[in-house]
Structures are given as structure tokens and as C-alpha cells.
Amino acid sequence: MFTFNYDAGASALSVWLVWFAVLIALFVFNEITRRFKFVGLACFVGLPVILSVLWFTVLKDKTYTDWFHIAKVYSATAGCIGFWCIRHLRGKNKKTGKEWRLSDSKAALCFPPLILAINILEAVARDIQVGIQYAGGGILADGSMYVLGGAWNFMNAAAGILNIITITGWVGICIRKVTDKDGSRDMLWPDMLWFWIIAYDLWNFTYTYNCLPGHAWYCGFALLLAPTICEFTIGKGAWLQHRAHTLALWCMFAQTFPAFIDEGKFAVASTYNETPLFIFGLLALLSNIAVFIYMIYKVVKTKRNPYKGELYTDLKAYQEIKALAE
Secondary structure, eight states: OEEEOGGGTOOHHHHHHHHHHHHHHHHHHHHHHHHSHHHHHIIIIIHHHHHHHHHTTTTTTTSOOSHHHHHHHHHHHHHHHHHHHHHHOEEEOTTTOOEEEGGGOTTGGGHHHHHHHHHHHHHHHHHHHHHHHTBTOEEOTTSSOEEOBSHHHHHHHHHHHHHHHTOOOGGGOEEBOOOSSOOOOOEEOTTSOHHHHHHHHHHHHHHHHHHOTTTIIIIIIIHHHHHHHHHTTTTTTOHHHHHHHHHHHHHHHHHHOTHHHHTSTTOEEEOOOHHHHHHHHHHHHHHHHHHHHHHHHHHHHHOOOTTTSOSOTTSHHHHHHHTTBO
């Protein structure tokens, strides 16, 4: 699946160590930005402003300027800012004296599924573009890397569309209660459970392997694993928030230091073997079909509307997350 840059002096051990360093760094920075309110604000408001100036001035000849990379870094950052507001904005109505929280607004709770769907659609569009424009192989228009378009792109695009359809229960998004061990006030989404997350990870890894083959080792493998590990351990129920934080931080790093994953000693390339391309495309599609079928089964059985309410309230995994909420 992957080939290491042995010609530049890299070894399998050194590349794996760098991969683990990236994974740990993403996990740690996510912990810092989620646990400390104003550190998160500085990282997702102040830092992007400073870096944007650099990207379009002194780094304009080195950084990524294609539509997808630009859209991805700013949409991921917008997600982080929106989630921060949902978690922390509150006040008192001067006329009534009643306290209000943004997390109680149904309109505000439409933002997380919307920004998630937009990010998935961006990748679906890219998969289709690569499948059509680079069928049989070719260098991307920006000259960054070689891609090999094929049936796997269209299977994965279909998986991405199913992944959007199976986004359920956002009206139940809530805030984690403050405890001695965790004062993060994470944005919990109890209806977004492990089976949807795994289907998303398979789809997104396949997307990176299809359309960003020179980046998939880090932004597909490590970047997807970091928020998933956090979700299944100390940050249960807040996967989307973890995903947005790690994605935005990685995109800002990659925009600023593109040589790390494109030209450096520890750059990792795809083998462009059609067998794993097809297998991962098929796995992504089948896993998302399975989640879709399960969603339909639960809708029929419970008579619940997954877009107006929560669908998986009877599951133990849902109840464990809900118990963490305020």
C-alpha cells in the first residue's frame, strides 16, 4: 500500500516513529484545545489569521493553493469556531433576566451536521473529479502528486453520500458536565455512535488514499486515528469536535510546512496498486451500506424520525454518552 523514502535515508523504523509522533501530537493538541477554553479560541481564531497572511504572501509559492486544500483548512477551522461557540457562549437576557446558552438553540444545533456534511461533500466531489479526470492515472493540476482514478473513486463517493444520509440525532447535541477530572464542556453527540464513526473512518481513509495518495499515511492514517482514540477513551461522545480540532490543526500545519509530507525524508508515497484501492473502496461502500440499512431498520422498528429527533436512544452506547451531559 505504501512505500517509504529509502533513497533519502529513511528507514521503516524511523518513518513509523515519526508517524507515532504525529499521532501523539494530534492527540495532545486536541486535549489542550478542548480542555482550555481560551487556548482553543486562540488556536482556531488568532492562529489562522496569522497563518493566512503567511500563506498568501511569503509562502504563496510553497503552500497549497488548489480549491480543495483552501476549502478544507477554512471549513475545518470554521467548524472549530462554531463548536467553541456552542460549547461556551452563554449570557443573560437583559429584559427578562433569564440565562441563555447557545447550546439550547435548535438553530445553532443545525451547524454541526451542516459543516460535517459540507466537509464530506467536498471530498465526494474530489473523488468524482479524480475518477473522471484522472482515469488511468495522471498528475494533479497543481502538480503536487500522481493519482490513479478508477472504480474505487465512485464506490467511495457513493459511500460518502450514504455517510451524510446516516447523520442522525443532531437535535440531541448537548454539553458535557464539568467535573474535577474534565472541565472541557465538550460538545456531545450521543446519537453519533461507534458504527457510524468506523464507517466514516473507512470512507475518509479511502478518500485520502484515492485523492491524496502522497498524504494518506499521515492525513489518512494518523489523522483519523487520533480523534477516534480520544472518542473511545477520555473524550467519549465528542468525536466530531475531536475530528474538527485535529483536522484544522493538521491542515494548518500542512499548509505551512507542505515539504514535510511531500518532499521530506519522512514523506510516504502510495504504491498505486489497484488491489488495495479497490478493496478499500469496496469496504468503505459496504460499511456505509450496513449503517444505512441499520438506520432504516431502527426507523421502521421505533417509528422515530432520525432527522427530527434521536434514533438510537435505546442503545447502551447512547445512554453512556447521555449520562455525561449536563
